[in-house]
Amino acid sequence: MSRFDRTLWITGAALLALLWVAPFLYAVWTAIHPSAYEAHFTLTAPLTWQNFVKAWNAAPFARYFLNTFVLVTGITAAQFVLCTLAAYGFARFAFPGRDILFALVLLQLLVMPDILIVENYQTIRAFHLVDTLAAIALPYVASGFGIFLIRQTFMTVPRELDDAARIEGAGPLKILWRVYVPLAKPTYLAYGLVSVSYHWNNFLWPLIVTNSVTTRPVTVGLSVFATTDSGVEWSVINAATLMTSAPLLVAFLLFQRQFVQSFMRAGIK
Incomplete structure (x- = not known):
């Protein structure tokens, strides 16, 4: 590659x-300064944490x-179990209709949630689960992407093992647990990071199926800052947004090397 390129x-x-x-920098600026400095950028602007306290x-x-936390942990754990079992079946067992079923799994990837x-x-x-954490989680406990990703990794494991x-x-389940799962750790880490990030930020479906504080996730809770009696308070909104996104940002900064390496080892292009 030339110097110009x-x-x-x-x-x-x-x-x-x-x-x-x-x-992001604008959100940080407005969150740590009084509302009077939302569009007034100066080095002498006073710092304040009152926006975070108010939010x-x-x-x-x-x-x-x-x-x-309960929602994301439960969904990710369920996905690991169900996707692992399905991927193992597709990768190592021959049964009638296997290719058709796997094609349906891939077809699911084309459907927007x-x-x-x-x-x-x-x-x-119909199951009387509206306004519960289970209502948010159930549509996501299985993942076509997770099945596909883990299956591709299992396919690379030598049959000699x-x-x-x-x-x-050893029986099939013991082979899965002792042989396949340890070899697929980078894939689990890569998929786990994607899954946690998606469900932490998911908004539309939780908004539809929850009505009370006891079941709302943090993204839906942010909607309380949309308007106030005195209008939109961007400083408070941005402070609340930073609070909700901070766990993911910190996790990525701490594990960014493992994040990139896991995707590379998992074969995700």
């Missing part, structure tokens, strides 16, 4: 990074964070 790529990457960083006291964020909102809501209402485990007397 390299400079061009670096310039393009810097511009794209600026497009993402600029709104925290304006809504039961402790409950929202607890709901979100928002398209199924009406049908999912009718199902949840299966034979060696069977000689030692």
Whole structure:
């Protein structure tokens, strides 16, 4: 690559990074300064944490964070179990209709989740689960992407390891747990990070199926800051937004190397 091409790529990457960083920096600025400085940028502007205090006291964020943690943890755990079993079956067992069923799994990847909102809501209402954490989680406990990703990893495991485990007397589930799962750890980490990020930020479906504070996740809780009697308070809104996104930002900064390496080892392009 020539010096000109390299400079061009670096310039393009810097511009794209600026497009993402600029709104974030504005959110940080407004969150740590009084509302009078929302559009008044000066180095002498006084710093304040009152926006965070006001945002925290304006809504039961402790409950929202607890709901979100339970929700994200439960969905990810269920996906790991169900996707692992399905991926193992597709990768290592021959049965009638296997290819057709796997094609249906891949077809599911083409369907936007928002398209199924009406049908999912009718199902949840039929089971009397509206306004519960289960209502938020049930449409996501299985994932076509997770099945596909883990299956592709299992397909790379040499069959000789299966034979060696069977000689030692191991059954299918023990082989899965002792052989396949340890070898697929990078894939689980990659998929887990994607799943946690998606469900932490999911808004539309939780908004539709929840009505009370006891079941709302943190993203829906943010909607309480949309308007106030005195109008929109961007400083408080941005403070609340930073509070809700902080766990994901901190997690990515701490595990960014493992995040990139896990995707590379998992074969995700």
